[in-house]
Amino acid sequence: MNRAMPPDRARIGLVEDDPVMGGSIVQRLELEGWDVIWWQTGSQAVGEIAGIAGALDLVICDIRLSDISGETVFEELARQPNVPPFLFVTGFGDIDQAVRLMRSGAVDFMTKPFAMDDFLKRIETGRRATRAGLRLNDYVLGQSPAIQHAENLIHRYAAHDLPVLVTGETGSGKEVAARLLHQLSARASEPFVAVNCAAIPTDLLESEIFGHEKGAFTGAHQRHLGYAERAKGGTLFLDEIGDMPSALQAKLLRLIESASFSRLGGETQVPFRARIVTATHRNLNPGEASGFREDLYFRLAVLPVDIPPLRQRPEDVVWFLGRFLEDAVGRSDVRIRGYSSLTEEAALAHPWPGNIRELRNRVDRAVALATSEWLMTADLFPEKAAPTTSQRFVPLSDVRNAAERRQIERALEHTGGQIIKAAELLGVARTTLWEKMTRLGMRY
Numbered sequence: 001m002n003r004a005m006p007p008d009r010a011r012i013g014l015v016e017d018d019p020v021m022g023g024s025i026v027q028r029l030e031l032e033g034w035d036v037i038w039w040q041t042g043s044q045a046v047g048e049i050a051g052i053a054g055a056l057d058l059v060i061c062d063i064r065l066s067d068i069s070g071e072t073v074f075e076e077l078a079r080q081p082n083v084p085p086f087l088f089v090t091g092f093g094d095i096d097q098a099v100r101l102m103r104s105g106a107v108d109f110m111t112k113p114f115a116m117d118d119f120l121k122r123i124e125t126g127r128r129a130t131r132a133g134l135r136l137n138d139y140v141l142g143q144s145p146a147i148q149h150a151e152n153l154i155h156r157y158a159a160h161d162l163p164v165l166v167t168g169e170t171g172s173g174k175e176v177a178a179r180l181l182h183q184l185s186a187r188a189s190e191p192f193v194a195v196n197c198a199a200i201p202t203d204l205l206e207s208e209i210f211g212h213e214k215g216a217f218t219g220a221h222q223r224h225l226g227y228a229e230r231a232k233g234g235t236l237f238l239d240e241i242g243d244m245p246s247a248l249q250a251k252l253l254r255l256i257e258s259a260s261f262s263r264l265g266g267e268t269q270v271p272f273r274a275r276i277v278t279a280t281h282r283n284l285n286p287g288e289a290s291g292f293r294e295d296l297y298f299r300l301a302v303l304p305v306d307i308p309p310l311r312q313r314p315e316d317v318v319w320f321l322g323r324f325l326e327d328a329v330g331r332s333d334v335r336i337r338g339y340s341s342l343t344e345e346a347a348l349a350h351p352w353p354g355n356i357r358e359l360r361n362r363v364d365r366a367v368a369l370a371t372s373e374w375l376m377t378a379d380l381f382p383e384k385a386a387p388t389t390s391q392r393f394v395p396l397s398d399v400r401n402a403a404e405r406r407q408i409e410r411a412l413e414h415t416g417g418q419i420i421k422a423a424e425l426l427g428v429a430r431t432t433l434w435e436k437m438t439r440l441g442m443r444y
């Protein structure tokens with residue numbers, strides 16, 4: 001344990017009570033040039049890992065040990081500082097436990113039997129994704145610790161086939177996160193199919209997702225393959241899942257449970273091969289009057305990841321200001337040198353209710369309308385500038401639009417974002433509300 005080692009040589013702890021399995025893992029890892037310390041009982045591991053936690057790059061731990069469980073080993077050590085990342089090795093029946101461990105901070109799990117190549121890859125990702133300094137600043141979602149935590153989770157989740165639920169405010173980058181998950185997964189060469197459940201009228205949603213047979217309903221002139229089928233072995237991304245009507249929630253639950261579905265008007269069971277990733281800006285937690293099926297929620301939220309709002313990640317405000325400015329300048333022929341320091345301060349003080357989408361739109365507009373080489377606060381936040389006389393008199397249509405928008409926002413807030421219920425409150429048909437929101441440029 002006190003041997004001098006080259007700094008780039010990984011130190012792996014192994015907790016495995018099976019001498020054959022343990023012996024072959026040690027042999028293979030040493031062949032890879034890694035240094036391995038092996039404990040054959042859980043209690044021995046707890047006692048010794050505590051003393052050298054900071055020096056270990058990863059601990060590989062069997063869940064079923066002969067004395068205490070791998071879960072207890074982890075719980076004992078998780079209270080200590082500098083705990084190394086844990087990769088659990090589980091039997092097939094222990095998946096629920098492994099998922100629970102992953103949610104409480106374990107880095108990953110693998111189900112026995114596993115292919116050695118995959119195992120080595122998980123070890124590499126596990127240590128790379130969690131040890132500060134080992135990731136070469138290659139984060140793509142942002143620079144703040146909060147988003148990097150989410151990105152690390154996405155790296156870990158990518159290796160599994162379990163459903164992922166992405167939560168976060170509108171415009172915070174949930175779809176970008178889901179696409180990253182897809183690209184990092186073994187499904188990357190298959191389609192990524194995104195469906196916004198709130199944007200498709202309810203009566204169309206079912207046939208859009210599940211498809212329909214010829215003659216299933218008036219106007220169904222030919223067979224139509226739905227998103228679930230078109231996703232093939234890739235990822236089916238269901239955005240705004242909280243807006244899915246309850247009849248469809250039941251059908252989605254059946255699809256997950258049986259890994260198959262039928263097209264509308266059809267009897268044949270079509271196999272479902274894609275991974276389900278869902279997103280919501282609403283709180284779908286059961287017991288909190290979300291109106292969302294509890295059984296489906298637990299099926300979808302096996303691996304949860306929360307994308308924090310932009311106002312909680314000042315490092316990313318500055319980072320995205322730079323990135324989007326570069327993009328916008330690259331697309332046009334204007335010469336802009338950067339932001340004035342007051343502009344950056346104003347951006348840091350702004351609450352960003354529309355998150356990254358809002359930031360990008362503001363930068364694009366500022367670049368298009370800029371009158372100097374430095375972007376000023378008024379370029380990014382024109383609404384905060386003092387109004388001129390002509391601006392004080394806005395056209396009546398703008399006043400009406402603003403009032404309608406406010407009232408729609410209030411109704412949506414009241415119904416937790418559910419368009420159907422909001423339409424009822426406002427006394428208009430759902431399609432009328434939908435059209436109005438589109439005209440007013442509101443997100444649904």
Ligand SMILES: Nc1ncnc2c1ncn2[C@@H]1O[C@H](COP(=O)(O)OP(=O)(O)OP(=O)(O)O)[C@@H](O)[C@H]1O
Nearest residue numbers: 140141169170171172173174175176281356357443
């Ligand atoms: N990490 C990122 N890098 C570059 N652009 C990003 C990033 N995150 C978000 N964006 C941009 O911000 C906008 C909103 O992102 P996205 O659609 O992923 O958010 P969302 O949370 O899914 O939004 P909604 O709740 O409205 O569906 C998109 O235009 C996207 O390109």
